[in-house]
Amino acid sequence: MIAGPGGNTTVQVGRDGVLVVDPQTTAVSQPILAEIGKLSPAPIRYVINTTLDADHVGGNQAVAGSGQTLAGGNTRAATVYSSGGAPIYAHENVLKRLSGEGGVASGWPTDTYFVDQKDLFINGEPVQLIHAQAAHTDGDTMVVFRRTDVVSAGDVFTPDRYPVIDLQRGGSINGLIAGLNQLLRITVPEFNQQGGTLVVPGHGRLSDEADVADYRDMVTIVRDRIQDLVKRKMTLEQVKAARPTFDYDGIYGAQKGAEFIEQVYRSLAR
């Protein structure tokens, strides 16, 4: 895990080359490449985006462009040296939104999937791309490294802050909670809820199942509180005044708590 100002990058290295999950922003592409170079001299073979925000996809062009796709024989020159770069995998909704109105001009995913799960095999281990539907956005992917027992959770799990539910891009509070529970079904603690599967969050520190559970509890409890206030016909301002995140604001920040309340309220109102 490489922690940077744009969040966390996961790097898998091995005999086939380098796989990079979330190359962060354009501004930190060169430092990210420098850090990857310290881990392995092998070429970057795959880039995977867990979501579509600029702090996850901004470095796509530079990082993928520095890599090489896997190819051999008489087609190698054409694939590696002409089209250049490593393929960029993401859920198809990432491509739709990045290439649509308000999107970006470059760095789009080159390979997308639309099913619940897409499987790859690289560096001697299965790598699974699992779609978390309508969570942070509608294009979230959790990347599971089955042999090394690591999950890149993207912005479905951000233990240093309240979640961001991007309602304009298909996110929802209930989808986010479903995504966190989906993540908990993947993780396995080693012994008595200690250690085991490591989780690389979109933002925040390295975690394990117990950390995800603690975060899932918080999100669920806040959702339940706001849902109860909505059922009592309270307006958004009244809900904010009731301070349903009061006991968690010291951990995740009061200002972001107000934004989270509004996102949950609007998501439940849909």
Added chain:
Amino acid sequence: MRTIHSVLLAGAVLVGFTGPVYAQVDLSGEWAARQHEDAPERGGGPEVGEYQGLPINDAARFRADAWSASLWTVPEHQCIPHPADYGPNFSGVRIWKDVDPVTQEIVAYHTNIAWMNPVRTIWMDGRPHPGPNALHTWEGFSTGRWEGDMLTVETTHLKAGYLRRNGLPRSEKAVLREHFFRTGDVLTWISIVTDPVYLTEPYIKSRNFVLDPGYQVTLYPCSIDVEVPRPGGEIPHYLPGSNPFLSDFAMKHNLPLEAVRGGASTMYPEYVERVKASAPADRGVR
């Protein structure tokens, strides 16, 4: 002049040899807990809404009021070991050390308690604490140093835990400072928790242990089993104002409700006079 120099030199030599003299101390061994202190809290456990004597803030109180004991039935909660700051409340403890055979320096102490068998490491080799993005664990990252005969330990990188087993939270931003000192066959273990999220003052407690070479830490292989069917994703908790049990403890012991709601003032002796002047609880907390 020579005489004055000789006197100064003799004085310097004496000072050089008159620093504090410490006995050699070793904390290794099997230690049996003595639960004479805070016995109800450590044995049967605290009751719901029992917050007295703790320097908690409003956020901690709010969160604990929402806590339901049914949370322990949720799979991810069933096999949680006690965090480093709570573990000394329970059972005996085994303490052992790693010694560098070349230098005879102690590299680390380890502790192991019976409840869920968490093994804790206290690094004695001067290594720094890891950065903020490192994994947080139930036992945290601990470094120790001798202060005379007393071992002082600083622990960071703790997972979010609890001050009491009734939902009173302790955040992962907390720092734990401990002092271990041995008096003959008695080990005194003092824990000081500082938590900027849920405490207004440090929370200090002491625990005593007696050397017990026959004590064996038993294996605790916890099995996660779903025994309470509930809708997927449901997390047991009380909505604000809906916990019906918060005043039970005060009523049972004929105490003013204000006293059992906790806060720093309830820690100090002068609070006894305030309790005497208050009416006992007769109605629920809303």
